[in-house]
Amino acid sequence: MVKKILNIDTPFLREVGEISHFTARFFKEITKPKQEYEEFINQCFWIGYKTLTLVGITAFxxxxxxxxxxxxxxxxxxxxxxxxxxxxxxxxxxIAPVITALICAGKIGSGIGAELGSMRVTEQIDAMEVSGTNPFKYLVVTRVMAATLMVPVLSSIANAISLYGGFLGVNIRGHVSWHLYWFQVFDALSFGDVVPSLIKTFFFGFAIGVIGCYKGYNSKKGTEGVGRSATTAVIVSSLLIFIIDLIAVQITDLLGLT
Incomplete structure (x- = not known):
C-alpha cells in the first residue's frame, strides 16, 4: 500500500508491512476454533518456568x-x-520490567526464532500443512499467547525478588528492620507506579512472541537462515521493547500517573 501510494519500496518498509500482516493473521487465527490448549500450557512451562531462574538471579x-x-x-x-x-x-x-523483558527477548525470542527456523528449513512446517494441521495456530498462536502471559508473570516475580535484594543492600552498611523497609517501600509506591508498569509488560511479551515467531516462521537459506532468524529476533524485539517503553512513559505522563 505504501509502495503504491508513495512509490517507496525499501527493505525496512517491506519488513514492517510483513510483520503487520503476520500480526493481523495472528489475531485472525486466535478467534477460530479449535485452540491448542495443550501446546499453550507446554509453551507456558518452557517460556515461564524455564526462564524463572535466570530472571530471579538477575533481579536479585x-x-x-x-x-x-x-x-x-x-x-x-x-x-x-x-x-x-x-x-x-x-x-x-x-528497571525490573525492562530488564526482565530484555532477558526474555534474549532467551525466549532467540529460542522461538531458532526452533521455528529449524522447522521451516527442514520442511516440518510444510509437512504439517500437507497433513491438514494448521501450523500457524499450533506453532505461532500458542507461543505468542504464552509469551504475552508469562512475561508479566516473570516481571512481577522479578519486582518482588529485586525489592528483597534491595533490603539486603540497605542492611549491608546500615540497619533497617524488615517491617520498616517494606512500610517505606509500599508507602512510596502508588497506582501510577504499579499498574502502568504491569500493563506494558503484556505488550513486551506480545512483541517478543510475534517477532520471534515471525523471524523463525519465515526463515530461509538453510542453517545460515536459522542463525540469522535467532539473532534478528533478539535485536528487533529488544528495540521494540524500548520503543514500547517510551510510548508507555509518554502515555502515563499525559494521564498524570507519574
Missing part, C-alpha cells in the same frame, strides 16, 4: 547493586532514610 543482583550504588549519593545529601523509597520506585517503574 539488580536490586542489591542498585541499592549499594545509590547509598553514597544519598548519604552526601543526608537523605539515607529515603533509600528504600527511591529504590522501590526505580525498580517497579522501569
Amino acid at each position: 543482583i539488580m536490586g542489591l547493586v542498585l541499592t549499594i550504588q545509590s547509598r553514597p549519593t544519598l548519604v552526601e545529601f543526608g537523605a539515607e532514610s529515603l533509600l528504600p523509597s527511591m529504590v522501590s520506585v526505580s525498580l517497579i517503574r522501569e
Whole structure:
C-alpha cells in the first residue's frame, strides 16, 4: 500500500508491512476454533518456568547493586532514610520490567526464532500443512499467547525478588528492620507506579512472541537462515521493547500517573 501510494519500496518498509500482516493473521487465527490448549500450557512451562531462574538471579543482583550504588549519593545529601523509597520506585517503574523483558527477548525470542527456523528449513512446517494441521495456530498462536502471559508473570516475580535484594543492600552498611523497609517501600509506591508498569509488560511479551515467531516462521537459506532468524529476533524485539517503553512513559505522563 505504501509502495503504491508513495512509490517507496525499501527493505525496512517491506519488513514492517510483513510483520503487520503476520500480526493481523495472528489475531485472525486466535478467534477460530479449535485452540491448542495443550501446546499453550507446554509453551507456558518452557517460556515461564524455564526462564524463572535466570530472571530471579538477575533481579536479585539488580536490586542489591542498585541499592549499594545509590547509598553514597544519598548519604552526601543526608537523605539515607529515603533509600528504600527511591529504590522501590526505580525498580517497579522501569528497571525490573525492562530488564526482565530484555532477558526474555534474549532467551525466549532467540529460542522461538531458532526452533521455528529449524522447522521451516527442514520442511516440518510444510509437512504439517500437507497433513491438514494448521501450523500457524499450533506453532505461532500458542507461543505468542504464552509469551504475552508469562512475561508479566516473570516481571512481577522479578519486582518482588529485586525489592528483597534491595533490603539486603540497605542492611549491608546500615540497619533497617524488615517491617520498616517494606512500610517505606509500599508507602512510596502508588497506582501510577504499579499498574502502568504491569500493563506494558503484556505488550513486551506480545512483541517478543510475534517477532520471534515471525523471524523463525519465515526463515530461509538453510542453517545460515536459522542463525540469522535467532539473532534478528533478539535485536528487533529488544528495540521494540524500548520503543514500547517510551510510548508507555509518554502515555502515563499525559494521564498524570507519574
